[in-house]
Amino acid sequence: MSELTITALRFGFLLLLWVLIFSIVSAMRRDLMVGRKAAVGTPTARQVRKNPELAEAPPQPIKQQAHQLVVVEGPLKGTTIPLAASPILLGRAQEATLVLEDDYASGRHARLFPQGSRWFIEDLGSTNGTYLADQQLTRALPVELGVPVRIGKTVIELRP
Amino acid sequence: MSQLSTIPKPRRNVELVLLLLALAVGIGANMLVGVDQEKAFDTDFWFQSSLLALAALVFHVVLRIRAKYADPVILPLVVALNGLGLAMIHRLDAPGDDTGNNQLRWTLIAMAVAIAVIWFLKDHRILRRFTFISLAASALLLVLPLIPGISAGEILGARVWIRLGPMTFQPGEIAKITLAIFFAGYLSSNRDLILLAGRKIGPLQFPRFKDMGPMITAWLVSIGVLIFQRDLGSSVLFFGLFIVMIYVATSRISWVVIGVALILGGGFVASKVFSHVGLRIDGWLNAFTDEVYGRQFGGSFQIVEGLFGMANGGLVGTGLGQGRPNLVPFSNSDMIIASFGEELGLIGLFAIVMMFLLLFTRGFRAALGTRDAFGKLLACGLSFAIALQCFVVIGGVTRLIPLTGLTTPFMAAGGSSLLANWIIVGLLLMISHTARGPVDTTPLPPAKGAESKGIDTPTEAVKHL
Numbered sequence: 001m002s003e004l005t006i007t008a009l010r011f012g013f014l015l016l017l018w019v020l021i022f023s024i025v026s027a028m029r030r031d032l033m034v035g036r037k038a039a040v041g042t043p044t045a046r047q048v049r050k051n052p053e054l055a056e057a058p059p060q061p062i063k064q065q066a067h068q069l070v071v072v073e074g075p076l077k078g079t080t081i082p083l084a085a086s087p088i089l090l091g092r093a094q095e096a097t098l099v100l101e102d103d104y105a106s107g108r109h110a111r112l113f114p115q116g117s118r119w120f121i122e123d124l125g126s127t128n129g130t131y132l133a134d135q136q137l138t139r140a141l142p143v144e145l146g147v148p149v150r151i152g153k154t155v156i157e158l159r160p
Numbered sequence: 161m162s163q164l165s166t167i168p169k170p171r172r173n174v175e176l177v178l179l180l181l182a183l184a185v186g187i188g189a190n191m192l193v194g195v196d197q198e199k200a201f202d203t204d205f206w207f208q209s210s211l212l213a214l215a216a217l218v219f220h221v222v223l224r225i226r227a228k229y230a231d232p233v234i235l236p237l238v239v240a241l242n243g244l245g246l247a248m249i250h251r252l253d254a255p256g257d258d259t260g261n262n263q264l265r266w267t268l269i270a271m272a273v274a275i276a277v278i279w280f281l282k283d284h285r286i287l288r289r290f291t292f293i294s295l296a297a298s299a300l301l302l303v304l305p306l307i308p309g310i311s312a313g314e315i316l317g318a319r320v321w322i323r324l325g326p327m328t329f330q331p332g333e334i335a336k337i338t339l340a341i342f343f344a345g346y347l348s349s350n351r352d353l354i355l356l357a358g359r360k361i362g363p364l365q366f367p368r369f370k371d372m373g374p375m376i377t378a379w380l381v382s383i384g385v386l387i388f389q390r391d392l393g394s395s396v397l398f399f400g401l402f403i404v405m406i407y408v409a410t411s412r413i414s415w416v417v418i419g420v421a422l423i424l425g426g427g428f429v430a431s432k433v434f435s436h437v438g439l440r441i442d443g444w445l446n447a448f449t450d451e452v453y454g455r456q457f458g459g460s461f462q463i464v465e466g467l468f469g470m471a472n473g474g475l476v477g478t479g480l481g482q483g484r485p486n487l488v489p490f491s492n493s494d495m496i497i498a499s500f501g502e503e504l505g506l507i508g509l510f511a512i513v514m515m516f517l518l519l520f521t522r523g524f525r526a527a528l529g530t531r532d533a534f535g536k537l538l539a540c541g542l543s544f545a546i547a548l549q550c551f552v553v554i555g556g557v558t559r560l561i562p563l564t565g566l567t568t569p570f571m572a573a574g575g576s577s578l579l580a581n582w583i584i585v586g587l588l589l590m591i592s593h594t595a596r597g598p599v600d601t602t603p604l605p606p607a608k609g610a611e612s613k614g615i616d617t618p619t620e621a622v623k624h625l
Binding site for chain 2: 009124
């Protein structure tokens with residue numbers, strides 16, 4: 001093979017290495033958009049304008065929706081937290097949304113998150129477990145209005 | 161309520177595209193290696209390339225079936241690194257040597273084991289049940305090379321190999337995985353105790369002694385490795401893993417302070433007591449003096465030749481197959497980074513370092529995304545083990561820190577390291593699968609004998625896929 005081809009291949013290979021790296025970085029870009037609505041599933045405003053049938057029907061209030069979280073038992077009894085659209089972290093850690101001053105709660109004990117039109121509770125590997133209506137959680141389960149969720153000595157409920 | 165949680169997407173097609181690109185890198189390197197030596201497209205080349213491509217695609221299909229939400233960039237990164245390593249080892253083979261094919265065999269075995277891990281281990285949380293079994297297994301694996309019957313004896317001053325039929329194996333490589341599982345399991349269940357119970361002395365809070373029992377055992381293990389196996393690299397790796405995992409679990413900076421102090425103190429004592437450690441440090445500080453360079457054992461010949469090689473490579477390198485990296489002792493294992501530095505130059509070496517960095521960040525991304533404490537700690541520990549190994553090896557070769565005998569992950573010739581690192585990749589893929597997948601919200605199977613109190617089980621349970 002001629003000298004020129006070999007030199008071209010040599011530089012071509014270095015280029016290929018960096019092409020791989022930049023493709024990987026651009027594939028990761030989607031993950032870096034934390035908190036922004038990803039483009040999957042939901043049509044963009046532009047698409048909606050073109051095909052009006054794509055527009056999502058406004059959510060109908062079929063059931064009463066939960067709007068606040070109330071502590072009904074335990075040291076924080078009487079505390080209420082308004083439920084927005086973001087997940088709620090329950091636990092003893094300072095970064096938790098509801099900081100439980102409860103010796104039987106773990107640092108990051110459980111997570112309450114909205115999915116679809118409901119709120120789900122999920123245990124985050126706590127030491128003493130989370131109980132939904134006296135049943136220990138082994139996976140994320142939906143929380144209905146007025147059903148007690150027990151974490152250590154604290155009991156919380158969702159209210160309209 | 162608005163559709164807040166974005167629906168997770170498998171992204172396996174992205175992985176396929178990146179995987180093909182990664183295979184092009186690996187196979188292209190193998191081809192370029194041959195171009196200069198007039199053996200570009202011999203049977204060896206086709207055999208190696210097709211086997212590597214086949215194994216990578218099988219791995220991809222398994223991910224499609226078993227872990228379809230797994231991180232799409234981990235596999236391409238690892239295949240590219242492994243392919244580059246294979247090409248370089250193949251290139252450094254003297255006529256008649258079989259290291260290249262041997263490395264390919266180990267690559268296939270390692271990928272098969274990683275596939276088996278993904279296939280049979282449906283959920284990484286199962287590993288939490290084996291917390292203390294892992295500790296016992298680590299101890300056993302580390303003691304094996306010292307037992308006379310199966311030990312392969314002292315090779316190159318370290319007793320870390322065992323004999324398995326015709327091959328030798330380094331059980332310490334597997335021990336880093338079992339130790340990571342133990343630390344993750346133990347710290348995830350005892351974190352609150354370690355954090356909250358204990359006395360406060362000055363600005364540092366020390367845990368109670370009884371909480372520290374297994375931790376002290378783990379610390380003694382890493383000291384034992386240094387004393388009995390004379391393996392400085394593994395000792396640093398185990399201790400670093402221990403410090404990082406306890407720091408991540410408790411977020412107390414005091415652990416890092418204590419750990420770094422212990423490493424520096426231990427390193428100083430070791431350099432005075434053990435001749436092999438002292439020689440390594442001497443070869444690092446006084447590498448360019450005639451006396452150290454020309455020393456028969458433990459001199460700086462290897463490091464300095466590696467540096468000369470990289471200097472010869474310059475910015476763009478001599479081109480694959482056109483440098484002379486084989487002048488450096490162990491140019492296909494410990495010093496493979498110097499070989500790449502010579503033939504691919506600074507640009508190519510930075511590409512390799514960048515790939516390791518990306519792999520490490522993906523491991524941490526999986527740790528951030530997964531919701532259970534055990535998975536978080538395990539992913540952190542495993543990806544940190546890879547990162548620390550890279551730092552110790554590349555830092556040693558470039559004379560930033562003393563050279564220690566650790567292998568470059570996925571690249572250096574050696575089966576046990578390849579096997580251990582592919583298992584780590586399998587575990588990271590499993591963890592990222594649970595981290596990126598949708599939350600399972602299907603109703604619980606009704607518990608036997610338990611009368612249902614409160615609500616009825618929801619009938620219209622939603623599972624977003």
